[in-house]
Amino acid sequence: MSRGAEVELTGVTRRFGTRTAVEDVSLTVHPGEVLGLLGPNGAGKTTTMRMLVGFLRPDSGQIRVGAVDAAVDPVGVRRQIGYLPEVSSAYPEMTVLDFLGYCARLRRLPRPTRDVAIGRAMADAGLAGQGRVRIGTLSRGYRQRVGLAQALVHDPDVLVLDEPTAGLDPRQRVEVRDLVARLGRTRTVLLSSHLLSEVTDLCRRVAVLDNGRLVALEEVAVLAARAGSRLELRVSGSAPRAAQAVAGVAGVESVEVRGQVVVVTGDARLAGADLAAAVVSAGVGLEEMRAEGGSLEAAYLRLVKP
Amino acid sequence: MRRSRRRLFLAAALAGTALIIGNVAAYAHNPQLDLSAESSFSLSAQTTTLLTRVDHPLAIIAFLTAGGPEAADASYLLARYQELNHYIHWSVVDPDANPGEARRYGISAYSTVVLSYQGRRVTSPDVQEGDISTAILRLLRGRTETVCVLTGNGEPSLSDSGPNGLSDLSVLLSQNAFAPRTIDLTLGVAAVPPACAAVLELGPQQSLPATEVAALESYLRGGGRLMVLTSSLSGTDPNPLLSPWGIGFVGGLVLDPARSEGVDWSDVVVQDLPSLNPVDQGVSSLQFPAPSGLLVNTAQGSVSVLASTSPQSYIDPNPQSGSVAFGPGDVPGPVVVAAAADVSRVVTSTAGPGITSTHVERTRLVVVGCDTWMTNGFLDNLGNRRFFANAVAWLTDQDSLVVATSQPPGNRPLPLTPALQFELLGITVFAVPGALISLALLRAAVVRRQEKEPVPGRTRPSPNRRRRRRRRR
């Protein structure tokens, strides 16, 4: 089994006309790691991945996979990568076996090991027994599996998976998630998703992209911890008075009044009890308090401005 | 990253330049390989060399039935000329549709090609490389040679447009950059004018006077060029003139039961033209009415046989006797009916004290034992016109290009009967594409059957889709 290769992007920028899709992104994916690439639609996740796999060319910056510089040896980079595109579509008129055989030939797998490799990739992708089926007649989930098998057929050091669970039903989603987790133990995996839960389950580290910029690159736990807290206090009586009262509490960074709800954000020192005490002592009734602190979601929402 | 892109553009620019250079080079020198059966469409090295000398506009008009295969072939051949030299412009004109144009150019037969260059005009008798290149060669030489036609002994007239006249021959000469001029050596001081590039004795009806014979003899000895067409029917004896040059006139009437026009054995079709002499070039047969035999002294290397009759032919020395069948006294064939002599010698003359000059004197002689084949009534029969034009050109040193001339594509008849047409259409339009489609359908059916075995994960075709499939079938 391969040990994976380090993937490094340094100051990568890509523009489409006047629009900058990815700007000055630098990140490193370590061998044996599943790095999650998070961001809303249009944040530059797919563009970043396409540059990594050589489908797009960065306007500036450097991409390195293992010891290979993509600008010097693009083919060498592509050889190490297995890529599952966002819209995974193979040739509908080919059977699964034909298609994987075709990919294996393009990947220059030696003939004797080809069948073994295809069998393994199909097993890994959960396609056992589907070899003779034409891809065009497969369901979307199975087509996604074909795409995955295609990315695995040459047993790559690096896997780049663009929204691998998109369009799958919940059961398939769990299967793919398990597969990626298994693969991630021995390979370098870069995985993009807009589903937070998927990323928290699979990844130790995440990179968050917003508007083409890298806004965070942290371990999930650190990011969540750093995210601090966000509390919503539903009050009866004067909301502005309550807001005034909580502003002085230790650890509070911002206070916002939305009707009868006071939204308080603060750092790790912020405690619900302190806030409640402050509100009540100001003579305002506290009806409900909801905390959202410590989650990746909170961090994500904070990083990604609406 | 930008660097590699720039490198690609640079490579593309370089490759583009190389392509342009390569194409220009290929356009300039365009060697080609001709795989057609008759090598009909390659221009020879001689033509290629010749065309490098064309440096003014040269117009070629081929008079042909427009739209036919000949016109297509002619267009292709002439386009090859234009490719080699862009001064050359050509067109194909249908003389039936353009009678005015045909009249202006004096066209009397299909496939005539008119070439004009620097105000001079030459016609080529056919749209073939040898003829066209020869015509260009004549145009490039740039002179009009005076050809002197003897009169005074009952010869047919150049201005006579009747069947026995020579008006067509006169046109032929002037169309090929020759100026015909009649001279009469029976009167006054008998001497061939120095302007004459050649002298033609075209069928005298009476014996030449001694003074004329003497004048011609001295002309020949001084490097003269003479054509003598004569027949035993005219009662002349050209032997005094001819024998010094290795050609003798036998006389009599040549009869050829094997090759003759119609039932008249004396209307001989000559098909043996063995000589490499340019006079025979491009001529495959001749029609000689009532020819007489010649004797050729082949020991003299300078003499060659231009035309002889078939082995079944014979000379009847006394045709008035009545019987035309081979009889006692008849000379068996094949009989030589046309011959040429080409004698050259080095002449050293003293031009002054201590100054000697050396030059080559060359006598050329063409003798034909028939005096009617070149008249208006016969000139356009078989290869007569070509033979005469070749002879005059050879006498005046206007040698034709000796090239491996291209030939027109052969006739490969394939009558397209309705039955054959039906068959061809059936196979090509229905059977072959039909087989292809059936194969495809068969394969689709096999694939579909294989897929019939239920496999998890495959979607069932939606009702909508199923309906569409059925419609496709």
Add this chain to the structure above:
Amino acid sequence: MARRDIRSIWLSAYGVGCGAGFLALAGVLLVLDLRSDQARLDGWFSPLFVVVALLAALFSVRSFAEEERTGSLEILTTMPLGRGQLVAGKILGTSGALMIALAITVVCPLMVALVGNPDPGPILTGYVGLVLAGVAFASVGVAVSAATGSFLVAASGSSAILLALWFGGVLARGLSGRLQTVLAYLSPYSHVTGFLRGTLAVADVVYFLSLAVVGVLATRLVLEARR
């Protein structure tokens, strides 16, 4: 890769339809040609060049435009292949599919040879010309196909370009001077005559090879610009 493309073309309803149409057309042209009552095939080859240009346009659509539309191009370009290999594979695929169509048309001269006595030289050179032109047309078609993701734009675009090139040569006949020379040279129309007549001229071969190279270069530049 080329083999997959060839299979994909000839195993699709689209490819079989185009191929069958092409063959049927070749048959009609053959009968029209034989109306001259001569066992000559130059009148068959000549229009066949135009038909091959159309078929090349229709086949080459599958190379990039179709792959881009379905998204499989993304997988293909991330395979460990040089761009040159990718382009070469695509052009080989399209031309290979064309060659199969051409190979089936051999039926036509064979039938003529059965009933008549055609000159084999021009038939040989005719096919050499068709193969050369097929590769050249295919590479131009692939270049157009690479420039667009639309099936229809690719097909009509490349047939428009090829037909414009062809009829440029027809128009050039009415002109004169340098413009005529250049225009005529650039058109495949002026370069097929030799093949019809049984002659292989270096200029004609160089021309079609150059056109193929131009197609390869254009495809590479287009792919590069679109990356």
Add this chain to the structure above:
Amino acid sequence: MSRPGRLRLVMAAGLAALASSCGSGSTPALPPPPVLVAGRPAQFDAVCVSAGDRQARLSPALVNGVAPLVAAKEFRPPEPLAEYGLAPARARLTYRPAGGAPTSLLVGGPTFDDHFIYVMHPGGQALYTVAAGQLDPVLALVGVVVPAPK
């Protein structure tokens, strides 16, 4: 399936263009000779020839020679009609079918090699050539002499 359908349209357009122009250097088959006057001799009541004020009716033997009348060639005249001896025409040939409108043909001069004679329909656009041997005896009836082929 609509995409290939639309493509067929593209293909059809290309073929139309192809049909409108012929390939280079091909050997175009000559079109079949045009029939100037259809119908067997028995179908005509009379065939007459006229030139100036002279007029003659063709004998049955002569009618056999000119009915039906098939041209050797058909073309649009690139030169003025006078060049073809048709302005004015040398003679006029009139076919009167049994029960029907008569058909007329204008007869002009000989072609460059005298083997054919130009003929056209009155007011027509196209010119035709007809073998001289077919028309010579007819023209002789009204004193029009066409030179014998050389």
